[in-house]
Amino acid sequence: MWAIVPIKRFAEAKQRLAPLLSPAQRAGLARHMAEGVLTELGRLHWLDGVLVVSAEAGLSNLVRRLCFEPFDDAGAGLNAALDAAGARLAGRGIDETVIVHADLPLFHAGALEHAAALHRRGGARRMTIVTDLRGGGTNVRFCRPAAAVSAHYGEGSAARHRAAAQAAGLAVETVTLRELSFDCDTPDDLRMAYGNRLPGSAAFGAHRAPSAA
Numbered sequence: 001m002w003a004i005v006p007i008k009r010f011a012e013a014k015q016r017l018a019p020l021l022s023p024a025q026r027a028g029l030a031r032h033m034a035e036g037v038l039t040e041l042g043r044l045h046w047l048d049g050v051l052v053v054s055a056e057a058g059l060s061n062l063v064r065r066l067c068f069e070p071f072d073d074a075g076a077g078l079n080a081a082l083d084a085a086g087a088r089l090a091g092r093g094i095d096e097t098v099i100v101h102a103d104l105p106l107f108h109a110g111a112l113e114h115a116a117a118l119h120r121r122g123g124a125r126r127m128t129i130v131t132d133l134r135g136g137g138t139n140v141r142f143c144r145p146a147a148a149v150s151a152h153y154g155e156g157s158a159a160r161h162r163a164a165a166q167a168a169g170l171a172v173e174t175v176t177l178r179e180l181s182f183d184c185d186t187p188d189d190l191r192m193a194y195g196n197r198l199p200g201s202a203a204f205g206a207h208r209a210p211s212a213a
């Protein structure tokens with residue numbers, strides 16, 4: 001199984017946190033979370049490889065150090081980038097993938113291991129969706145065969161992925177697992193994940209966005 005990790009350019013990431021964080025703080029947070037997820041994935045020896053789908057130049061050292069494979073995001077959006085990445089792997093005969101988002105502050109290798117064990121209980125054609133805590137988003141998505149379903153990310157994506165998988169004849173399981181389901185999208189998520197200490201930064205309350213001034 002290969003993992004695919006989409007990572008938005010840090011300078012463009014986490015727009016929903018703009019009321020609370022400066023652009024530099026948002027970029028620093030996105031980098032911190034992405035590095036955490038990639039480092040944890042590096043501990044999973046049952047993964048045959050990790051494809052990092054990104055246009056972010058600041059990731060190349062870590063990607064090289066972990067022996068992961070970079071895949072350039074051509075800028076046509078998350079779904080197009082993931083479909084192109086999936087097509088590259090399918091072209092090599094890779095039959096199973098897990099797409100892992102990079103904004104999961106509680107992510108750790110053991111949690112993905114647990115999700116993979118649930119996924120393996122399924123049949124030969126299967127999708128396992130780990131939603132966000134609200135149940136609508138798709139934080140982690142296992143799929144076998146890998147190319148059976150294209151990407152439908154965006155609000156409410158879990159239901160779209162479920163429907164597409166069923167239409168393709170896959171057995172679908174949908175689960176919520178705290179360490180994988182907790183993503184950091186909103187100011188409330190940020191407070192819950194880090195209290196008032198932003199990783200690599202001063203207390204984040206120090207920044208006041210123009211709208212909050």
Ligand SMILES: Nc1nc2c(ncn2[C@@H]2O[C@H](COP(=O)(O)OP(=O)(O)OP(=O)(O)O)[C@@H](O)[C@H]2O)c(=O)[nH]1
Nearest residue numbers: 006007008013014015016053073077078101102103
């Ligand atoms: N390669 C790539 N990754 C993306 C893109 N958009 C989102 N992602 C990644 O997809 C996952 C979920 O991201 P979102 O929560 O939708 O976007 P975000 O930048 O984290 O937050 P917002 O700007 O607030 O929407 C994270 O791993 C992002 O880095 C994209 O256009 N290209």
Ligand SMILES: O=C(O)[C@H](O)COP(=O)(O)O
Nearest residue numbers: 132137138153154157183
């Ligand atoms: O489909 C999704 O899950 C979204 O594209 C990304 O999720 P998020 O905005 O909840 O992080």
